[in-house]
Amino acid sequence: MSVAYDPNNIFAKILRGEIPCEKLYEDEDTLAFMDVMPQAEGHLLVIPKLGARNILDVPPEVLSSLILRVQKLARAAKAGMGxxxxxxxxxxxxxxxxxxxxxxxxxxxxxxxxxxxxxxGKMADSATLKAHADKIRAALAADA
Structure with missing residues (x-):
């Protein structure tokens, strides 16, 4: 049984600008931002702008583009956070x-x-998220 995509999930709200985020990267297809409940320093999320529930229903061409951005952000996170x-x-x-x-x-x-x-479920403070984001954004800029 397939479950429909819910356009009111928190990431859809972030994409629509209804909920703020500490943005790292954005292009026409993708958004990357800091996880507000990080499991480690510099923890970030990469999402497509297209609404898809998960890997089981995302169109292959969206997934192909998305994984390239994941690689780009992974390199920047590793470098930026040391x-x-x-x-x-x-x-x-x-x-x-x-x-x-x-x-x-x-x-x-x-x-x-x-x-x-x-x-x-404990949120990190915004100053810490911004400081980590600044390091990752600097690494992205250096790699551009």
Whole structure:
């Protein structure tokens, strides 16, 4: 059974400008912004502007474009945050841990010996998110 895309999910609201975000990157097809409940310093999200529930229903051409942006943002996050690695996570449906039903990729900078924080629902302060975003935006600009 296929579940319809809900145009009132939080990411759709961010795309429409109804909810603010700390934007990192935007083009005609994609938006990247800081995760407000980061599991590590520099945790960001990459989403398509097209409304699709997850990888199971996103059109292949949108997914192709999206994954190229994920790679670009992963490189910038690793460089900008001075990370040793980067974790890319993408969930599909509740049984797999998906909680926001707009396809998105988590890009999480990683350091040896530092575990991910739980996704607790505790929001980071905006100054910290902006500081991390500034580092990632600088890395994006240097790579342009």
């Amino acid at each position: 990370a040793e690695g980067v974790t890319i996570i993408q969930f599909n449906e509740p049984a797999a841990g998906q909680t926001v039903y707009h396809i998105h990729f988590h890009v999480i900078p990683r350091w040896e010996g530092i575990a991910l924080r739980p996704h607790s």
